[in-house]
Structures are given as structure tokens and as C-alpha cells.
Amino acid sequence: MNINIKKKNNCIGAAFLVLEVSAVMLTGCTSTEIMNTSTIFAMDTVMELEIRGDESLLSDAEQKIREIENTLSVTKDSSDIGVLNTKKKAKFSSQAGQILSEAISTCEMTGGSLDISIYPVLKEWGFTTGEYRVPDDDELEALIKNVDYKKIDVKKISDGSYEVSISDDMQIDLGSVVKGYTGSYLADYFKENGVSSGLINLGGNVECIGNKPDGAPWRVAIKSPFSDSKSGVLGVLEASDTAVITSGGYERFFEKDGEIYWHILDPKTGKPAKNGIVSVTVVGNNGLMCDGLSTALFVKGTEGAIEFIKEHAAGSRNNEGFGAILITEDKKVYVTDNIAASFSLSAEYSDCEVSEINIK
CATH class of the missing domain: 1.10.3980.10 (ApbE-like superfamily)
Incomplete structure (x- = not known):
């Protein structure tokens, strides 16, 4: 398969770029068409669940989240x-x-x-x-x-x-994948119980169920990784029935002697991964895989991430396909062609350069 990268000017001004998680009521709808919402704190993050369906499902979902957390939390001895x-x-x-x-x-x-x-x-x-x-x-x-x-x-x-x-000197943590798994797990549960529209926001891990109640795709904001951003939003992705998961150095970091150290570490060096990328968004049907890939592509850096995308994004017998958005420290944006038409930049970043990664 011959895959290459082609550059294009795709900087589209977007006037309304927010993660739409507010409750929605459609005029003339029955009570089952009201968007029911729930906000909980679990897995060290604020989680927002919004569904068009039976409100009791939200309580069930919270219980499922707690069960996963109690089973896999690295900070719980039991x-x-x-x-x-x-x-x-x-x-x-x-x-x-x-x-x-x-x-x-x-x-x-x-x-x-x-x-x-x-x-x-x-x-x-x-x-x-x-x-x-x-x-x-x-x-x-x-x-x-x-x-x-x-x-x-x-x-x-x-x-x-x-x-x-594991060996005596090892310890493991599934924090890099568990929220992605949980999002897809809850989406499947909701859909099995009649939910046709919903949004699961697990602190940067977003899972879209169907479309919005009006039939339009969900609009998921991609946070700007740059501290000088005025809007806080780099762009927006229109998405339906998929996971949208972002990892960035801005999520958790500290500063010492004028240098920033963030939590995404390179397993080969044990040091913060600084290879040119400052944010990675991965889009696909398998939330766990997308969650893990968002970290791995960050670690690989621009060239390594693009090479990996060329080899894997189209999918294979053993691996599901995915889309990706890479943002570099010099404010260049790389987008795979399978999601490029659904992605637009905010007005603040309209003068940037976008490179499209052809995975066909």
C-alpha cells in the first residue's frame, strides 16, 4: 500500500468550537427524548455523562465506573x-x-x-x-x-x-488505557439499553454515541496545548459513534529551574518524552486502543508517529483502524485523511499549516 503525506491549506475559521455536553431538549419531544445528565468524580477526574434514554441507566453507569476503579486502581491496595x-x-x-x-x-x-x-x-x-x-x-x-x-x-x-x-522489581498501572476502555464499555452498555444519542466525557477521553438529538454530529473541541492560547481551543472534530481521546503535555506537569517536565514519559529513558509533539488525538471504535495510542504516538515524536500511522491507521486483520491529529511544538498540525474532512481549526489558529497524512 503506497501511503504518503500531502500538505494543504485547510485552516478553516470556526465560530462555535465547544465540547457540547449541556443537556438538550427538543421541542415537541417525549420525555424519553430529554438528555439526562450525570456528573461524578472517579479515576481522579471529573466525568460527565449525557444520554438520550432512561435516566436510571446513569446510576447503573456510575456503579460500573466504580467497579472498574475499585478493580484496577493502582492506589487501592485491595x-x-x-x-x-x-x-x-x-x-x-x-x-x-x-x-x-x-x-x-x-x-x-x-x-x-x-x-x-x-x-x-x-x-x-x-x-x-x-x-x-x-x-x-x-x-x-x-x-x-x-x-x-x-x-x-x-x-x-x-x-x-x-x-x-510480575517480577519482584516491577509494578504496573493501567491508567494509560482504563478511561478509554471505560468510555467504550459504557457506550456499549447504553446502546444495548436503547440509548441512541449520548456523550461520555471522562476528562479528555470522549465517547460519542450516535449523533446529537437533532441528527447532527457531535462537535468535540480539541484543546490547545499552548499556554498563550486565548480561546483554549485549537480546533473541532465532528464525530459520531466513536472515541476521541487526547493526550498532551499540558495535562500534568511541573516546572523546575525554568524547565517544564510533563507526565508522559519515554519508557526507554524514563524522562518526559520531548520529540516535537505537544498533543495527540486518536479517533476510533476501540477506546482502550485509542487511549494507549494517544500516549504512544506522543512518545514516538513527529517522524515516528507518522511512520506508525502509515503502517497501522488503515487497520488490519488483527488491529482496528483509527484516525489521528498530531500537534507539534512549532504549531504544525498533521491530520489523517480519514478524519480530515471532519476537522477544522479555530479562528485563533487559522494561519497555521495543516499536513494531511494519506492512509488510503
């Missing part, structure tokens, strides 16, 4: 992850084991640019505790010796659960 990180062996529930297995597959797909065993390095930087520090090279060298997703042993057993083990 969770499957907590037990594994402490005892180095644990029995995972069927759902947790499936999530872990798919996360490992995504690590493998990305050649280790995503590695769920980097948790001890994140802790050393203070990104899990808020007690920020810059580890020296010797500390990082010692820690990254134990970062290797290939050493996580996962076995499915007869009752549908999983036996998982």
Missing part, C-alpha cells in the same frame, strides 16, 4: 492491580484480565512506546503523589531496567479469570 504490585502474583477478574491483555497487546503494537510497567518511574518523578522531583540519571537507569511489558505473565484459567504475575 484492587487486582494493588494486590499484584504488592505480592507480585494476583488473580484478576475476567474483565480486568481482558483489559490487561488488551493493554499488553497495545504495548506490543507500539513497540514499547506504551509500556504499562513504567509506574515506578512515574512515582519517582512524583506524578502519582504530587511530590515532584527530577531524578538523576543513575536513578532512572536503575528503574528503567525493570520496565518491560513483555515480563508480565498473563494466563487465562478455566473459570474465565486470569492468573497474573
Whole structure:
């Protein structure tokens, strides 16, 4: 398959670029057509759920979110992850084991640019505790010796659960994929129970169910990663029945001696990934994969991310396809051609250069 990159001027001014999560009522609609909403705090983020359907489904959804959090939270000693990180062996529930297995597959797909065993390095930087520090090279060298997703042993057993083990110096964290998984999981649950329109916003992880109640696509704002932005919005993506997941250095960072250190670390160095990219958005049907890829593409940097996109974005027998938006530190934007027609820049960024990545 011959794939190339073609540059074009696609800077479209957009007058109304917001993430539309407010409740919507259509004139003349029945009560079941009212958009019911719920806001909860879980997985260390504010979550907003909005559905056109039975309001009781929101309570069910909150319970499902809590169950996933209690099972996979790295900060809960009693969770499957907590037990594994402490005892180095644990029995995972069927759902947790499936999530872990798919996360490992995504690590493998990305050649280790995503590695769920980097948790001890994140802790050393203070990104899990808020007690920020810059580890020296010797500390990082010692820690990254134990970062290797290939050493996580996962076995499915007869009752549908999983036996998982790791080496004595390892710890894992599924925070890089769990919100993406949760978004798709909730979307499937809602659709199975008659929801035809909805929006799940899990703190930067957005899952669209169908279209808006008026039939138009959802308009999902892509946050500007630049601190001098006046509007805070780089552009908008029109989306239907898909996950839209963004990772950026602006999400969690600290500054020391005039240098910014962000939480997206390169597993090979243990240091913040600074390869030219400042934001990655991945769009697709598999929220877990999109969540993991948004981190991995950030780590790969501009050239590596584009090369990966060329090879994988169209999809294959083993991997689902996806779209992507890459934003570089010099304010260049790269968009895959399978979502380019649905993406436009805000007026603030109308003079930028957009490069279209051809994945056909």
C-alpha cells in the first residue's frame, strides 16, 4: 500500500468550537427524548455523562465506573492491580484480565512506546503523589531496567479469570488505557439499553454515541496545548459513534529551574518524552486502543508517529483502524485523511499549516 503525506491549506475559521455536553431538549419531544445528565468524580477526574434514554441507566453507569476503579486502581491496595504490585502474583477478574491483555497487546503494537510497567518511574518523578522531583540519571537507569511489558505473565484459567504475575522489581498501572476502555464499555452498555444519542466525557477521553438529538454530529473541541492560547481551543472534530481521546503535555506537569517536565514519559529513558509533539488525538471504535495510542504516538515524536500511522491507521486483520491529529511544538498540525474532512481549526489558529497524512 503506497501511503504518503500531502500538505494543504485547510485552516478553516470556526465560530462555535465547544465540547457540547449541556443537556438538550427538543421541542415537541417525549420525555424519553430529554438528555439526562450525570456528573461524578472517579479515576481522579471529573466525568460527565449525557444520554438520550432512561435516566436510571446513569446510576447503573456510575456503579460500573466504580467497579472498574475499585478493580484496577493502582492506589487501592485491595484492587487486582494493588494486590499484584504488592505480592507480585494476583488473580484478576475476567474483565480486568481482558483489559490487561488488551493493554499488553497495545504495548506490543507500539513497540514499547506504551509500556504499562513504567509506574515506578512515574512515582519517582512524583506524578502519582504530587511530590515532584527530577531524578538523576543513575536513578532512572536503575528503574528503567525493570520496565518491560513483555515480563508480565498473563494466563487465562478455566473459570474465565486470569492468573497474573510480575517480577519482584516491577509494578504496573493501567491508567494509560482504563478511561478509554471505560468510555467504550459504557457506550456499549447504553446502546444495548436503547440509548441512541449520548456523550461520555471522562476528562479528555470522549465517547460519542450516535449523533446529537437533532441528527447532527457531535462537535468535540480539541484543546490547545499552548499556554498563550486565548480561546483554549485549537480546533473541532465532528464525530459520531466513536472515541476521541487526547493526550498532551499540558495535562500534568511541573516546572523546575525554568524547565517544564510533563507526565508522559519515554519508557526507554524514563524522562518526559520531548520529540516535537505537544498533543495527540486518536479517533476510533476501540477506546482502550485509542487511549494507549494517544500516549504512544506522543512518545514516538513527529517522524515516528507518522511512520506508525502509515503502517497501522488503515487497520488490519488483527488491529482496528483509527484516525489521528498530531500537534507539534512549532504549531504544525498533521491530520489523517480519514478524519480530515471532519476537522477544522479555530479562528485563533487559522494561519497555521495543516499536513494531511494519506492512509488510503
